[in-house]
Amino acid sequence: MSEKSSSVKPDLIGLTSSTLVKLGRFALRHIGSPNNSYANKIMLNWKRNDICTETKERGKDYTEKKYPTLVEKTMKGHNRVLRYKIPTGLNPQKVMKSLYDIEFDLKSEVLFKRLENDPKAHFSLTILSGKLLDIINYSNEASITPDGKELSKGLWIPLGWSRRGLEQLNLASSNSPHLMIGGATGGGxxxxxRLILATLHIxxxxxxxxxxLCDLKHGNGTARLGKNPLLVDRTxxxxxxxxxxxxxxxxxxGERYNLFKEYECDDLQAFNEEYPRLRLPRIVVYVDELTKLEGKEFSRAREKMTKVTGESRGAGVHVIISCHRPTANLVSGTMKNNISAVVAFNCNAVSARVLLGEDPEDYKxxxxxxxxxEGRALFKFKDEVLLQVPYIDNHAIKSLMANYQKAIIKGKVEPVIQAVISTRVVEHSVGHSLGHTIEHPQ
Ligand SMILES: Nc1ncnc2c1ncn2[C@@H]1O[C@H](COP(=O)(O)OP(=O)(O)OP(=O)(O)O)[C@@H](O)[C@H]1O
Ligand SMILES: [Mg+2]
Known part of the structure; x- marks a missing residue:
């Protein structure tokens, strides 16, 4: 053997075991192996990180390790669903914490779901392998709405496409009454x-x-909706x-809760169902640029906003807050607790912690x-999923809103921009009052 070849021969002696593990991981990620199924790679991750229970049997000098076991493999659309059973004594949190590493190993998004009611399996991992488009045009997006019954029961807003399909949020649902949108300037x-406000109109x-509308960036964020948009009561x-x-x-x-008390109803949903003739509208408060409320002089405004997010759900008042630099000072812990749905665009580590959670496994x-x-974000609600927000340019939004207002004035709503939209005819006149009054029953 020549000198040269012996000098390049890998010399394993002298390498620490952790370097060897790193080398192994590198090879797995970058070279892979056709036999290495997703399930195998996931198991490798768990073995590497000791996601298992350990029991040492008496008289034996080794510990027995039990890992989650795969019980079922299925396909859901493009995505693979793997169901697992967890050994007694293993904390599911520990499994969830390994998700980020698994995503890295698989180079795919992975969703974790606990299966409380499934006797066969304890949790599932869905490996999202569908394609996420880099740009999505508004017209594609607008053509899909929840079915008529769902739509009229709730208050649905579209957010964008994830690998599992269109992500929409129902503000009328008890666990997602408010939304926080955060991320660096220019993120989207x-x-x-605008997409949300236009869709609510449609x-x-x-x-x-x-x-x-609480449009604190010189009123610039919502100006494109046109003059006197129909649903807007106050700006x-x-x-x-x-x-x-x-x-x-x-x-x-306060007035709404008093009314519900008088009529012995728990909340707006129950009141509107029982007394359809007295029906009260839901109110969406959209705050563009919470950062403008930074500083001591706005501390009372911030406190009051936090209070509103805490008590407004049952009264049918929903808050959508957009903020480019969410700091702990601006978005208090209480406010964060009140807002369970978050759309985070590209952001720095500090913002990510405020938006997504203090636990490293969240904000990572x-x-x-x-x-x-542009328009790429992470949608965190029950899980975390990558999202592409559809793009609506100034021209499109202006014509969309103008067509819509025109149709309303004529007394009919026409489909706009190729979208098939099931919207009921609005019988109101276009004028609106400032503020909002509640008609008390006689
Ligand atoms: N969903 C999207 N698809 C494609 N491009 C987008 C999308 N969203 C935003 N953009 C591009 O990024 C630009 C900035 O978007 P936007 O004004 O929404 O940012 P922002 O997050 O509100 O920023 P700021 O904090 O400065 O207000 C847009 O003018 C557009 O060119
Ligand atoms: Mg903005």
């Missing part, structure tokens, strides 16, 4: 805000939904007016958001 927060009428653009707006909302919330997921793809 205002575009998503899907709902004034009997069902009213908008309060402010001066941060100094935010406190008053929150006070007015608190009054409405933010690193999956590709900063070079």
């Amino acid at each position: 927060k205002s575009i998503l805000g 899907r709902y009428n004034r009997d069902e939904c009213r908008l309060w 402010i653009s001066d941060p100094g007016e935010a406190e008053q707006m929150m006070d007015d909302l608190s009054v409405i919330i 997921a933010a690193s999956m958001i590709d900063p070079d793809i």
Whole structure:
């Protein structure tokens, strides 16, 4: 053997075991092996990180390790679903914490779901392998709505496409009454805000939904909706007016709860179902740029906003907050607890912690958001999934809103921009009052 070849021969002696493990992981990730199924790779991860229970039997000098066992493999669309049983004594949290590593190993998004009611399996991992488009046009997105019954029962807003399909959020549902949108400047927060406001116009009428716009970036975020959009009851653009707006909302919330008490109903949903003739609309408060409420002079406005998010769900008041630099000071722990649904665009580590959670396993997921793809975000609600928000440009939104307002004035709603939208005819006149009054029953 020549000198040269012996000098390049790998010399394993002298390498620490952790370096060997790293080398093994590197080889697995970059070379892979055709026989290495997803399930095998997942098991390798668990073995590497000791995601198991350990029992040492008496008289034996080794510990027995029990890992989650695969009980079923299925396909759901493009995605693989693997169901597992967990050995007694292993904390499911420990399994969940390994997800980020698994995603890294598989180079795919993986969703974890606990299967409380399934006697055969304890949790499932869904490996999302569908394609996520880099840009999505609004017209594609708008053509899909929840079915008529679902639509009228809830208050559905579209967020974008994930690998499992269109992600929409029902603000009327008891566990997702508010939404937080965060991320660095230019990420796409205002575009998503406009998409939500336009869609609410298309899907709902004034009997069902009213908008309060708190557009603190000089009123620029929502200006493209046109003049006097039909659902809008109130707009402010001066941060100094935010406190008053929150006070007015608190009054409405208080009045509504008094009314529900009088009529022996728990909340707006029950009241509207029992007394359809007295039906009250839901109110969506959209705050574009919470960062404008930074500083001591706005601390009361912030406190009041937190209070509104805490007590408004049952009264049918929903808050959508957009914020480019969410800090712990701006988004208090209480507010965060009140807002369970989050859309995080590309953001730094500090923002990611505020938006997605203090646990490293939560905010680490933010690193999956590709900063070079506009409109790419992470949607966190019951799980965390990558999202592409559809793009709606100024021209499209203006014509969409103009067509819509025109159709309303004529007394009929026509499908706009190729979209098939099931919207009921709105019988209201276009005029609207400032503020909101509740008609008390006689
Ligand atoms: N979903 C999207 N698809 C494609 N491009 C997008 C998308 N969203 C935003 N963009 C591009 O990024 C630009 C900035 O978007 P947007 O104004 O929504 O950012 P922002 O997060 O509100 O920023 P800021 O914090 O400065 O207000 C848009 O003008 C558009 O060019
Ligand atoms: Mg913006």
